[in-house]
Amino acid sequence: METTVLPQxxxxxxxxxxxxxxxxxxxxxVVTALWVVTTAWSDSTVFVRVLVVGSVAGVAVxxxxxxxxxxxxxxxxxxxxxLSLWVRRVVSAGDLAxxxxxxxxxxxxxxxxxxxxxxxxxxxxxxxxxxxxEPGLGDLAAGVIEAxxxxxxxxxxxVFLGRARLVRYTAWVAGATLTAAIIGLxxxxxxxxxxxxxxxxxxLAGSYQSWLMFLVAPPLGGVIAALxxxxxxxxxxxxxxxxxxxxxxxxxxxxxxxx
Numbered sequence: 001m002e003t004t005v006l007p008q009x010x011x012x013x014x015x016x017x018x019x020x021x022x023x024x025x026x027x028x029x030v031v032t033a034l035w036v037v038t039t040a041w042s043d044s045t046v047f048v049r050v051l052v053v054g055s056v057a058g059v060a061v062x063x064x065x066x067x068x069x070x071x072x073x074x075x076x077x078x079x080x081x082x083l084s085l086w087v088r089r090v091v092s093a094g095d096l097a098x099x100x101x102x103x104x105x106x107x108x109x110x111x112x113x114x115x116x117x118x119x120x121x122x123x124x125x126x127x128x129x130x131x132x133x134e135p136g137l138g139d140l141a142a143g144v145i146e147a148x149x150x151x152x153x154x155x156x157x158x159v160f161l162g163r164a165r166l167v168r169y170t171a172w173v174a175g176a177t178l179t180a181a182i183i184g185l186x187x188x189x190x191x192x193x194x195x196x197x198x199x200x201x202x203x204l205a206g207s208y209q210s211w212l213m214f215l216v217a218p219p220l221g222g223v224i225a226a227l228x229x230x231x232x233x234x235x236x237x238x239x240x241x242x243x244x245x246x247x248x249x250x251x252x253x254x255x256x257x258x259x
Contacts, residue, residue, distance in 0.1 A: 005256075008249045009094035015249055018073035020102035020109075022064045026077050027110030027200065029060040031129040035117045038125050050186040053129075058179030065171035065240040072246055074239035075171065078194040079103055080222035084154050087226035090238040090251040107196035111204055128201040131190030132209050139210050142189040143217040149185060150193045150221025153177055155228065161235035164254060171240040193218050 033056035037049050065075035076082045082099045085091040091099070111128050114121040122128060133142035156177050160170040182191040190210070192198035198214025238250030248256040 003255060004253045005248050005251065007090060007092035007095065007251050009092045010249070012095060012098060012249050015073045015095070016098045016102040018069040019076065019099050020106040022067075022069045022073060022075055023077050023103045023106030023196070024110035024113065025064055025069075026057070026060045027107050027129075027197070028113045029056050029110075030197070031111050031114035031121060031126065031201070032117065033057075034129045035114060035121055035126050039117075039120070046187060050183055050191075054179045054182030054186065054191075057182060058175035060175075061178060061240075062171050062175035065174070070171070071239070071241050071243035073099075074237075074250065075241065076238075077103065078218070079196065080150055080194060080218040081154060081157070083219050084222035084226040085235070085238050085250070087223055088158075088229065088234060090235050092250070095249060103196055104200075107200035108203065111200050122205070127207075128204040130201040130205050130207060130209070131186070131192060131198060131214075133189050133213070134187060137188065139213040142210065143213040143220075145185065145189045146192060146213070146217035147221035147224065149181055149189075150218045151225040151228065153181060153193055154222055154225035157240075158225065158229050158232070158235060161237060162229075162233050164236050167237060167242050167254070174240055190214070193221075195219055 030053060033053045034049060037044055037052045061077065064070045064077065076099055079100045082091055082096055086093065086096040114128065120126065133139065157170060157174050160166040160173055178193065181193060185191040190198060192214045195215045195218050199211050202208050202211045234251060236253040242254050244255045245257055247258065
């Protein structure tokens with residue numbers, strides 16, 4: 001097994017394909033969770049729906065990261081994380097483009113696949129799981145909160161990716177903190193923390209409410225997190241779950257299979 005490698009450019013189709021499928025599964029899980037809770041419990045409160053969707057999102061992140069798909073791609077599932085790792089010189093420019101493209105396609109496919117539950121997915125109260133800031137907050141204030149929270153979430157990820165002895169816990173901590181952030185802020189900003197979580201459902205719904213805020217704020221938070229950690233040791237891997245039996249296309253200081 002090889003040890004330290006630098007970020008690699010190239011056509012990493014297996015990694016990008018795994019990222020596409022992983023992102024699709026995450027987004028499908030979100031829209032499915034919302035559809036189930038609104039259908040099975042039509043009089044449920046907004047908080048109950050947020051609790052269910054937030055919990056499902058966190059569990060899905062953990063499950064995807066631990067799966068063969070996540071162990072191959074690293075289970076970023078979010079352009080903000082990939083961008084942040086590129087700023088920290090963990091991901092190559094080629095993989096930044098490949099991963100973000102895969103995530104974008106995966107998000108549209110995942111939310112769109114919610115149609116398997118019937119046309120009700122496109123109607124209120126589900127509406128493809130679209131989100132929006134609370135009335136009266138304004139996109140600027142919501143964007144600041146989204147950016148700061150995204151930066152905080154990614155900073156937690158960097159704490160665990162920066163230490164070899166903590167890497168094994170990264171996916172679990174990422175899933176748990178995401179759930180907590182969604183529960184805490186869903187009724188305030190919409191709780192995207194991922195540009196595709198905010199924009200992809202809007203594309204399907206054709207509404208485009210606050211789309212620019214969701215497109216810009218989480219990636220900005222990713223850059224803020226990366227710059228805030230610029231003096232720290234580079235993450236020892238770019239994967240939420242590092243599998244020594246898989247090759248590394250990103251910066252990696254841990255044992256891994258040959259490319």
